[in-house]
Amino acid sequence: MTRIVDSNKPFGMLFDRARGQLSAEDKAAGDSRKPLQDMAQLAIMVEMTTIPPYLTALYSISDPNTEAYQLLRSVMMEEMFHINQAANLMVAIGGRPKMTGSFTPTYPCYLPHANPDTTPFIGLCRASVEVFNDTFTAIETPAPPHALPRGNNYSYIAQLYDMLLLCLEQYSGAQPLFEQNPDAAQRIDIYLGKFGGKPILVTDLASAQLGVQQIVQQGEGSVPESQSMIPIEPWATYNGYGQRTDGTYGPIIGSPYELSHFKKFRTVSLDRDRFPPTYPIISNPKRSDFTNPVALELAEVFDLAYSVMLDSMERSFSSRAPGANDTFFTLALPLMHQALPTIARQLMTTPAHANTNSDVGPNGAPTYLYQPGSNLAALGKRLQSSVGVVKQNIDDPADREELVDALESVRANIDQLATAQHIRHA
Template sequence: MTAISPEQPAILDLVTRLRAAELVAGAENKADQRSAIISALNGAVTLEFATIPPYLTALWTIRDERHPLANSLRNILQEEMLHLALVCNMLASIGGEPRINSAAPTYPGKLPLGVHPELTIPLGRFSKEMLQVFMEIERPAHIDPAHEIIDEEIGIDGHGDFTIGQLYGKILSAFQQLDPEFSQDRQVTGPLSWIPILSLEDVAKAIDIIERQGEGSIGRPEERRGHLAHYWRFAEMYHLQQLEKDANGAWRLGAPIEFDFDADVWPVANVPEGGYQLDEAAEPEARHLLRQFNLTYSKLLDCLQGTWSGDSGQAMILKAIEAMFDLEKYAKPLMQMRRPGGESNYGPDFRYIPAYEREGSSWPVMATNIGELSEPSDLLLRATPSGI
C-alpha cells in the first residue's frame, strides 16, 4: 500500500489530528471541517479496500472452497465490501467523492492514516503467519479481559497503537461537531450497501455496523447474537478451535476445527514487492493469467469509482460485482502454477493498470457511457452470503 511520505504534509497533519486530537480541531469554518472529514473518509475508503486483496488471496489458496474456514473468510469479505460501500455513502452524503482507482493500494505495504503502523500487509497463502496479520488489522482498541485469548501467541508488537475503531470514533465525533446537511445524491443501496446516509443517526448506525463486525461489541466476540466479529473469527482460524461460551458466559477456545495448513492450502508464495514483472513469469500461461487478472481488477476499481462518481451508480456497482466474480477464474489457475526454480506457486499481485496502458489488451478500456455496458443478469442473486 502506498506509504505516507514526508513530502505529504497535508496527510501528515491529518494523521496527527486523527491520533492526538479531534479530527476537526483547529478548523476555522464549516468548509474546513467538511474538508477534514472528506480527507479522513477517503483514508477510510483506502483502508477498507486494502483488506480485500489479502483476504481474497488467502481465501483462494484454500483448496476446498466449501470448508468452514473458507466460508467464514468469505463472509468476512462480504462484510468488508459492505464497510467500503457505507464509507463511500458517507462521503457522498456531504458532497465528497471517493478516491478508489486513483489510490489503489500496492503490496506489501502499510495501512493508511497511521492505522496499525507496525504492520506490513503482504499477499500470500492462508497460514498462521497471515492470520496473525489479519487479527492485528481487526484488533479492537480494548478487549474485555475475560475474552483475551491470543496475546501470548501473536508475534506482532504495538497492539492498539491506533486502531480502525479509534479512526471511526474520530470520524463520528467530527460529523457530530459539523452537523452537516445531508444529500442522497450519488448514494447507493442494494446488495453491497444496506442504508443511505441521511442523518447523524445514520452515520452513527453505519459506523456501529463497521465497528461491531470488525472488532465486536465492546471488546466481546459477538457483533450480534450468534455472529462472531472478524477479529474472533480469525482467532478461531489461527487456533483451529471454535470459540464457545463456558458455564459462566465467558468465551473460550473449544471444539477443534479439522484443517491442515500445509495439505489443505495451495503453496502460494508471498507476492514480491511491487508485484510480478511479466518477464519474471517464464511460462506464457502465467504471464497471461497475471495480465488478465490485473485487467479485470482494474475494471473492478473503475466500476467502484464510477459507482459514487457518476449518475449510474446502481448499474455500476452490479458491474463491479461481476468483475469481482471474474477475478477468481484467473487467480485459481495461477495459484496452481509453480514459479521457476522454486517449490512455491504464483499468486495474483493486484496491480491497477491505468486506462492508457490497457490499449491493445484483450480487455477493453472501461466504457464511459453506461449505455455501452451489457445488462446485469443474476448479479443480485449472486451477491448473497453464498457468493464471492
C-alpha cells in the same frame, strides 16, 4: 522547500485539521467539511487495504468446502459492505468516494495512517495459521475499553471510526454537514446474499452513527470492561450482532447470530489441525518474480480485470440518470464472482518459473497493480492474446487445454458483459 508526503499518511494530521487547524489544501477547497471528507476517504482506504490480502489467502485455499475458506469468504463479502457504508457517509457529507489511482493500496504496507509499531505489516500471502493469527486477527483486533479516538497512529481500526464520529459530532463549519454531493450517490441496494449488514442511507448524525456502528461491530466486535481482551470462553455473550426484536441492528446479548471478523479469524487460527491445504504461491509477488511467460501473462490479465472492477465500483457511487447503467451490478460484481477468482486460481497453479513443478512451487499469485484506463474491450482482447501465450508455452496437452478452457470461459463472460453494456447504452 518541497513538502515530503508520507505515502502511509496521505491526509496529513487529520485530527488537527478536523479540529480547526486547516491546511492550505483545506482552505483552497472552499468546503469546511474537507477534513471530514478526507477522514471518510481514509476509512474507505482502510477497508480497501484489507481486501487483496484476504482475497489472496482465500484463492490460495485449494478446498472451498472448509471452514477456513467459508469464514474468510464471509469476511470478504462483509468488507464490501463496510466499503459501501463508508462511501455512503462520504457522499452524505459532500464528498465523492475514490478507489482508484493513488487511492488504491500497494503491497506490502501498513493500514494507512495506522501506528506501525502496534499494527501488522500486511502482505499478499497464501493462507496459513500464522497469517490468520498474526495478520488477520491483528487487523481486526477489537479496541480495549476507553481506547482514545485517533485519526493518526491508531492501533485499532475502531479508534479511527471513533475519531470520525467525534469530529462529525463536533463539526462547526460554514457548510451544512449533511448536504449530499449532487454528483455522487449513496447505495443502499448492495447485494450481500446471506451475509450480515444492512446498508444505511446517511442523512444525519444518527444514521451516520448507526452505519459506523455496524462496520465496527461486524469487524472488530467490542470488548466490555468485564471481559479480558482476548478471552478463551465463548464470545457470544457480547460479540453477537444482528436484527434485534425492536427492529434495530446491533449487538444481541447472549446470541451468536453472527461472529465478528476477529472471532472468525481467531477460530480458524486456533484450529491448527484442520487447517486446509493451500497452493505454494509466492508471497508479495512482483512482476519481476515471474520468468514463466504464462505466469506473467496471467498476472497482467488479473491486474487488468482488477482495475476494471475498481473503476466500476468507483463509478457506481456517481449520480446517474434513471435507467442508466449501474456499474456495480453490471460490471463490478460479475468480475468479482467470475473473472477474478478464475484467473487467480489458474495463476496460483502455474509455476512462476518455467519447467518447474506446480505441486512444489513457487507458483504465481496476483500482484494487484491498478492499471489506469482499463476497460472491458482491452480486457477481452488481452484474454484472446493470452490464449495464444498459453498455447505457445505449455507442452502438456491436458494442462494446456485446462488453462485455455478457463481463459475462454472468462473471455465469454467478458463478451457478455460488454454486449450488455452496449445494449444499455444504445
